[in-house]
Amino acid sequence: MVDSRGNSRNPSRIPALGTRTLVLVIISILLMYFDHRENHLDAVRNGIGVAVYPFQLIVDAPVRFWDWLGESTASRNDLEREVGRLKAERLLTNARLQRLTALEAENARLRALLDARNKVRDEVRVAEIMAVDANPYEHNLVIDIGSRDGAYDGQAIVSADGVVGQVIKTGLMTSQAVLISDTDHALPVEVNRNGLRTIAVGTGKISRLDLPFLPNNADIRAGDLLVTSGLGGAFPAGYPVAVVDTVTRIPQEPFADVNAKPSAALDQVREVMLIWSAPPVTDTDESSSQEVDDE
Numbered sequence: 139m140v141d142s143r144g145n146s147r148n149p150s151r152i153p154a155l156g157t158r159t160l161v162l163v164i165i166s167i168l169l170m171y172f173d174h175r176e177n178h179l180d181a182v183r184n185g186i187g188v189a190v191y192p193f194q195l196i197v198d199a200p201v202r203f204w205d206w207l208g209e210s211t212a213s214r215n216d217l218e219r220e221v222g223r224l225k226a227e228r229l230l231t232n233a234r235l236q237r238l239t240a241l242e243a244e245n246a247r248l249r250a251l252l253d254a255r256n257k258v259r260d261e262v263r264v265a266e267i268m269a270v271d272a273n274p275y276e277h278n279l280v281i282d283i284g285s286r287d288g289a290y291d292g293q294a295i296v297s298a299d300g301v302v303g304q305v306i307k308t309g310l311m312t313s314q315a316v317l318i319s320d321t322d323h324a325l326p327v328e329v330n331r332n333g334l335r336t337i338a339v340g341t342g343k344i345s346r347l348d349l350p351f352l353p354n355n356a357d358i359r360a361g362d363l364l365v366t367s368g369l370g371g372a373f374p375a376g377y378p379v380a381v382v383d384t385v386t387r388i389p390q391e392p393f394a395d396v397n398a399k400p401s402a403a404l405d406q407v408r409e410v411m412l413i414w415s416a417p418p419v420t421d422t423d424e425s426s427s428q429e430v431d432d433e
Contacts, residue, residue, distance in 0.1 A: 261413070263288075263411065265282055265295075266409055278320070280314055281312065281313050281315060281412075284309045291306060292305060292372050294372060300380070301318055301401070302407060303317040304316055318340055318400060319346070319404055320340045324339045325366070325379060326338075327365060329363070336356075347400060350396075351393065354391055354394045356394060358396060359382065360382050363378060
């Protein structure tokens with residue numbers, strides 16, 4: 139039989155197809171029944187599972203890869219955030235530790251000043267250094283005590299370790315001071331071991347003083363402690379100034395070449411003490427004393 143398009147049709151194929159389908163359905167039902175009752179197909183099922191397993195792995199591989207990639211990305215992001223948080227905490231901890239270290243150092247300095255103050259017989263007052271002159275040829279600094287607090291020109295300044303300098307100009311609330319290492323500063327000192335008196339002169343170097351006026355045969359040697367002699371009245375006697383570093387005696391030269399290292403760390407000191415060994419003499423006091431003498 140030929141249709142209008144020229145294709146042949148076999149009517150007997152349709153019943154045969156239905157018959158085969160029915161037979162397959164019946165066989166499937168019987169197999170499921172016997173498998174459910176007798177479990178005869180377990181071996182076949184296991185074999186098919188073994189044969190199909192590689193194909194399952196191949197089919198699941200892209201899915202597992204994307205899942206792994208997503209988990210790895212999330213884990214990396216989490217780790218980066220955690221690392222960032224830990225870095226911030228470390229910086230904060232280091233900042234706090236540095237601040238604590240600075241506070242401990244400040245506490246140690248203040249304790250040293252307090253101990254030194256208790257040992258000093260003169261009246262003293264603690265001052266804080268506010269500024270340091272940036273000019274390398276002038277060793278000047280500014281402290282937070284002025285004439286309102288009783289500071290006066292020429293007043294001695296010391297630290298817990300020794301003499302630091304001298305007030306050269308007072309303002310109302312602050313004062314300018316010169317360090318003993320300045321080239322324009324000279325200080326009467328004596329050797330603590332034998333009382334030999336001389337002058338310590340600043341060299342412009344923060345860790346060096348010169349003693350230019352000692353005879354070549356003077357009794358002085360490295361390691362001798364130099365203290366204030368009290369001459370001149372500006373510095374009370376007995377305060378440490380420097381330790382003799384080198385003594386060079388040149389034959390046929392009238393003076394020895396003697397260098398000393400300041401006892402105080404002039405470039406590290408943060409707090410100092412002003413000494414009132416005696417009330418300063420003012421013009422008013424001088425005029426009053428003259429009036430008393432005239433009377």
